Amino acid sequence: MAEYQxxxxxxxxxxxxxxxxxxxxxxxxxxxxxxxxxxxxPQNRFWRVMATVLGEPDPDVDDIPGKRAMLLRHGIALWDVIESCDVRGSSDASIRNVVPADVARITRAAPIRSVLCNGGTAGHLYRRWLLPVTGIEAEVLPSTSPANAAWGLERLTERWRAALS
Structure with a gap:
């Protein structure tokens, strides 16, 4: 297994x-x-789910400006709960020594009315580190990660659609 960094x-x-x-x-x-x-x-289903829910074409894997524009057209901000941490590879389960993101950077500039967490780890970390800053309860959605095999693409899309509507 990878070493902590x-x-x-x-x-x-x-x-x-x-x-x-x-x-x-x-x-x-x-x-x-x-x-x-x-x-x-490319195995993460986030961009496919968002494009479907938002009625947009699925963005090309390398089209970062297109992905950014798609979210902004629909009033969606995107970030992560953690600014820095010790982690092994990509394993959420290995995360420790968390430095939370400065979420007030967004909430000062935008009229955020709802927070959606992509998966249980994001939800747990949000409640611990960022809820006291925002005062906005988050809805924890099933992860779009390929590790979440229990949720097929169609079911995942419908759940995200319900949260974004």
């Missing part, structure tokens, strides 16, 4: 002054860190 997030949140919904993951995977953008593992 202290790693900083490495890229900026997606938001603007029109963002109303904040979607939070836990911490970027190795592939996301290499690609310097969210959900960089």
């Amino acid at each position: 202290h790693i900083s997030h490495g890229f900026k949140p997606v938001f603007d002054e029109r963002s109303r919904v904040l979607v939070l993951g836990s911490f970027p995977s190795v592939l996301s860190r290499e690609n310097r953008f969210y959900y960089g593992n």
